[in-house]
Amino acid sequence: MIEGNVWKFGRDIDTDLIIAGRYCNISDPDELAKHVFEDFDPTFAGRFVPGDVIVAGANFGCGSSREVAPLCLKAAGVAAVVAPFFARIFYRNAINIGLPIFELPDAARCFGQGQGIRINPDTGTVVNLSDGTSLQAVAFPEFMQKIIGAGGLLQYAGERLRGQGNDR
Amino acid sequence: MAMTMTEKILAAHAGLSEVHPGQIINAKVDLVLANELSAVVAIEEFGKIKGAVKVFDPRKVVIVPDHFTPNKDIQSAQVAKKVREFALAQRTLYFEVGRTGIEHVLLPEQGLVRPGMLVIGGDSHTCTYGGVGAFATGVGSTDVAVAWALGEVWLKVPPTIRLEFRGKKRPWVSGKDLILYAVGRLGVDGATYSALEFTGEGIAELNVAERLTMANMAVEAGAKNGIFAVDAKTESYVRTATERPYTIYQSDAEAEYAETIVFDLADIEPQVAFPHLPSNNKPVAQAGDLPIDQVVIGSCTNGRIEDLRVAAALLKGKKVHPRVRCIVIPGTQKVYLQALQEGLLETFIQADCVVSTPTCGPCLGGHMGILAEGERCVSTTNRNFVGRMGHVQSEVYLAGPAVAAASALSGQISGPQEL
Incomplete structure (x- = not known):
């Protein structure tokens, strides 16, 4: 169960805003986390409470394919990102590295900054703890559930490589 | 069943x-691209895949150090070293410095991307290769690592949106103006999540460089790929390479399209996309009086000869406005040499431009032209997000x-027709 407070963001939050290009030569997730959302709000990294949840508008993660974007959110302790939908490369990257994301069409309207949120990752039920509203996230396609179930794409790939019968 | 070219390539x-x-499919990849920034993360991830020792086919894996090269600082040098060793x-x-260039200018030029191929790359602008009739899409580093190991990628077959351009281009309008529009x-x-298929008589008129420019920015509308039909121009381009x-x-x-949007080329003037979204476009004639500090001409979008x-045709015999720094970045060594042989470099230098070695550099706020607080830049790159090229x-x-x-030349945002 994911439970924390909501940090609200608008729509079209791009990956340059999540982590600026000038930091893309950093590999250490904890170092990256110090610069998360720096160009959006330089005080964000200092104020964000690990375990809290980002609730954003549509098209979260648009722009660059940089995987350090979901990586630094995860390292900063973001428990989940909830948005009506995600830009496609960010969506793949988040699933691949194990940053929980949930597609919720009414996300922006149903949550305010600082409100309590509880998410059941197994059922996709999202509850606003401040007003009791219960919402249902869009279910992941069966294939994605298989990847998530295998423990991420790398584990899935390892199994598939073994299936190919030609460990390289 | 009737299919679009995107669907046919994926099915094959x-x-x-x-x-x-x-439909979700597992597709064989013909080429897996990474630059130094996506590769350095992918190398770590590759090492975590149980049983993965060698890449599936080294001739189908290409690594292009281009973002922060020639190495801009120690951190970048460390990254480049790790990637080179791998x-x-x-x-x-x-492709090492001296032979390298901006990945999406380099690969078509080298003939590494060709019609009908399925290409994935650890860079969002991998979609550029739809310009030569390939299916190409950007992915993250973990997807790159898995494709290195397996030689395949999982993909959701996208619906296709058809963009039909009718009529004839107006003067000074290029592929960049069409895609911004x-x-x-x-x-x-x-x-x-969709494919963009560019069609119509206006598209047939475009040269391959302009098609690559347009496919390059398909991702700025969120598309999975952008694609153009293969014609005599494509074949001639590919055969040269x-x-x-x-x-x-x-x-x-x-074939079934999710939607067809028709554009009349008579409506499209030279465009400019205002901060801070690539979709925030207007005709340059309506830009108003906006003095500028810097111009960048180059990138994977517009760094071709x-x-x-x-x-150069516009700058020849003239001088860049005294307040403006004009940075010209040929996309590859080959483009650089060709520009030299054609006398373009002399034109640029005589006009007071600076000419840089090929690099992505300033486009993503890396190096070679970072902006200070309050500065304004006109750029032939692809993104104008907050802080993209420097100060927030x-x-x-x-x-x-x-x-x-x-x-x-004018020192403010202006169109060529105003010169």
């Missing part, structure tokens, strides 16, 4: 006779090479 690579939008140990295709119409999420074989897939006349020719209070205006060169 998944070993299926047909596919339909929404590439050499794995014997992948690899189209992204403006679609919005930055208007094509999310390589003798290696390729397969032509054309969309069936009865055709782009430099357009800029700086501004990037996206345009084609003609508007960029004209603005460099």
Whole structure:
């Protein structure tokens, strides 16, 4: 169960805003986390409470394919990102590295900054703890559930490589 | 079943006779690209895949150090070193400084991307290769690592949106203006998860460089890929680059499209996209009086010889406005040499431009032209997000090479017709 407070963001939050290009030569997730959302709000990294949840508008993660974007959110302790939908490369990257994301069409309207949120990752039920509203996230396609179930794409790939019968 | 060319390429690579939008497939990849920034993360991830020791086929793995090269600082040098060692140990295709260039200018030029191929790359602008009739899409580093190991990628078959351009281009309008206009119409999420297929008589008139420019920015509308039909111009371009074989897939006349959007080229003037979204476009004639500090001509969007020719034609015999720093970045060593032989470099230098070695550099705020607080830049790159090219209070205006060169001369955002 994911439970924390909501940090609200608008729509079209791009990956340059999540982590600026000038930091893309950093590999250490904890170092990256110090610069998360720096160009959006330089005080964000200092104020964000690990375990809290980002609730954003549509098209979260648009722009660059940089995987350090979901990586630094995860390292900063973001428990989940909830948005009506995600830009496609960010969506793949988040699933691949194990940053929980949930597609919720009414996300922006149903949550305010600082409100309590509880998410059941197994059922996709999202509850606003401040007003009791219960919402249902869009279910992941069966294939994605298989990847998530295998423990991420790398584990899935390892199994598939073994299936190919030609460990390289 | 009638299919679009995107669907045909995906079906062929998944070993299926047909596919339909929404279907998830495992597809064989013909080429896996990474730059130094995506590769350095992918190398770590590759090491975590149980049983993965060698890449599936070193001739189908290409690594291009281009973002922060020539190394801009120690951190970048460390990254480049790690990536170089991996590439050499794995014997992948690899382009060192001196032979390298901006990945999406380099690969078509080298004949490494050809019609009908399925290409994935650890860079969002991998979609550029749809310009030569390939299916190409950007992915993250973990997807790159898995493709290195397996030689395949999982993909959801996208619905296709057809963009039809009718009529004839107006003077000074280039592929960049068409794509800025189209992204403006679609919005930055208007094509999310979809394929964009560029069609119509206006498209047939475009040279391959302009098609690569347009496919390059498909991702700015959220698209998975952008794609163009293969014609005599494509084949001539590819044949100049390589003798290696390729397969032509054309969309069936009865193929199903999610939507068709028709553009009349008579409506499209030279464009400029205002901060801070690529979709925030307007005709340059309506830009108003906006003094500028810098111009960048280059990038994976507009760093080809055709782009430099357009800029040089406007700059020839003139001087860049005294307040403006004009930075010209040929996309590859070959483009650089060609620009030298054609006398374009002399034109640029005589006009007081600085000419840089190939690099992505300033486009993503890396190096070679970072903006200070309050500065304004007209750039032929592809993104104008907050802080993209430097200080969070700086501004990037996206345009084609003609508007960029004209603005460099006048010192404010202006079109070539105003010169």
